Amino acid sequence: MELLNDIIKAFSFPELVSQDGGKIDGLVIAVHLLMLALFVGWIIYYFTALWKFSSSRNPKADYKGVKSKTVTNSVEGGVIVAELILVVVATYYWNFYVNEADDYDQVVAMANGSKKDLHVVRVTAEQFAWNAHYPGPNGRLGKQDKALVGGSNPFGIIKDNVDGSDDIAVLKSDIIVPMIYNYRVQNPGKTDLKLGSLLTETEFNEAQSKYGSDSFEAIRDGSIRSVTIDLTSKDVIHSFKVLPLRVCQDAIPGLNIPIHFKPTKPGRYALTCAQLCGDGHARMRGVVKVVSEQEWNQWQKTESEKNSSDKEQASVTIDKVKA
Numbered sequence: 317m318e319l320l321n322d323i324i325k326a327f328s329f330p331e332l333v334s335q336d337g338g339k340i341d342g343l344v345i346a347v348h349l350l351m352l353a354l355f356v357g358w359i360i361y362y363f364t365a366l367w368k369f370s371s372s373r374n375p376k377a378d379y380k381g382v383k384s385k386t387v388t389n390s391v392e393g394g395v396i397v398a399e400l401i402l403v404v405v406a407t408y409y410w411n412f413y414v415n416e417a418d419d420y421d422q423v424v425a426m427a428n429g430s431k432k433d434l435h436v437v438r439v440t441a442e443q444f445a446w447n448a449h450y451p452g453p454n455g456r457l458g459k460q461d462k463a464l465v466g467g468s469n470p471f472g473i474i475k476d477n478v479d480g481s482d483d484i485a486v487l488k489s490d491i492i493v494p495m496i497y498n499y500r501v502q503n504p505g506k507t508d509l510k511l512g513s514l515l516t517e518t519e520f521n522e523a524q525s526k527y528g529s530d531s532f533e534a535i536r537d538g539s540i541r542s543v544t545i546d547l548t549s550k551d552v553i554h555s556f557k558v559l560p561l562r563v564c565q566d567a568i569p570g571l572n573i574p575i576h577f578k579p580t581k582p583g584r585y586a587l588t589c590a591q592l593c594g595d596g597h598a599r600m601r602g603v604v605k606v607v608s609e610q611e612w613n614q615w616q617k618t619e620s621e622k623n624s625s626d627k628e629q630a631s632v633t634i635d636k637v638k639a
């Protein structure tokens with residue numbers, strides 16, 4: 317019985333901690349059912365052909381074969397239709413889903429007329445580790461310049477710019493992402509909030525203290541904010557794969573590829589590299605750590621302070637050396 321349970325477990329889906337991950341599982345099941353239908357169809361065809369064209373039923377070979385083109389034509393027609401669906405429909409939806417999450421406006425929020433990368437984590441893969449670059453409390457990712465890449469600044473962040481000054485760079489450690497419940501504005505009252513817009517808990521609390529708790533209505537509707545990983549690679553092609561989040565995306569040098577997911581449970585989840593990227597490929601493991609919104613805010617604050625105090629320390633040391 318235990319063996320049976322183990323076998324069932326081995327063939328089941330891994331734990332799911334992503335709000336849209338069920339769609340991926342659905343697709344996997346649909347593809348398997350389609351393959352099963354094809355398999356059964358071909359098996360039936362195979363045995364029918366064996367029986368129909370056996371030498372006992374047809375002692376003399378028919379050299380003329382089939383004359384009608386109906387079957388060939390309909391198969392070719394089917395191929396053309398399938399290709400049209402693939403190119404027109406699939407490309408459109410792929411572009412729609414991959415480049416823009418349904419709550420993308422919330423992820424890259426517009427604030428003071430400029431974009432904020434509130435829940436974007438830049439991940440740079442290298443042989444054989446994962447590195448992460450986070451926006452600081454100001455919510456903006458600093459610009460990068462490859463001339464600045466070095467031991468103390470592996471991402472080449474332009475730090476003397478306001479966006480980059482509070483950024484957090486973490487090498488070869490857990491990649492932290494927030495799990496944020498959306499508060500949907502049901503009734504904006506006399507506030508500046510828009511009907512139907514989504515607030516994070518932090519924004520909800522800020523709005524409550526700004527306008528007063530009875531001045532507007534917003535409810536937690538069960539939806540979760542998308543997190544975006546802005547993925548790239550420093551050297552060769554790697555692949556960012558986290559099974560519980562149902563996410564797998566190649567990291568390609570010179571390209572920044574966005575991945576979106578909505579984590580539903582705090583915890584640490586295994587991150588593996590799904591492209592054979594060199595002799596240390598098997599060692600290239602990491603962790604995606606999902607934390608609550610409060611933990612995320614706190615972590616961002618302390619790490620950012622740590623980063624800037626490191627910088628101050630470094631400049632003090634340089635000054636001392638100069639003196």
Ligand SMILES: [Cu+2]
Nearest residue numbers: 554589593600
């Ligand atoms: Cu790799």
